[in-house]
Amino acid sequence: MDVPLWFALLAVGYLGVKLIRPPWWLIAVLLLGGYLLADSLLALVIDTAVK
Secondary structure: OOOOHHHHHHHHHHHHHHHHOOOHHHHHHHHHHHHHHHOOOHHHHHHHHHO
């Protein structure tokens, strides 16, 4: 199943806010940081380390 990245980020952010109740700025930083990290060269290093 192919889920667009924006939809997955929106769902994770919504569930995180509803279940854990962290500050909004923390959710924004985590989501933006994960999005930027996924498009960087560091993503290849993390991918090979996880596998």
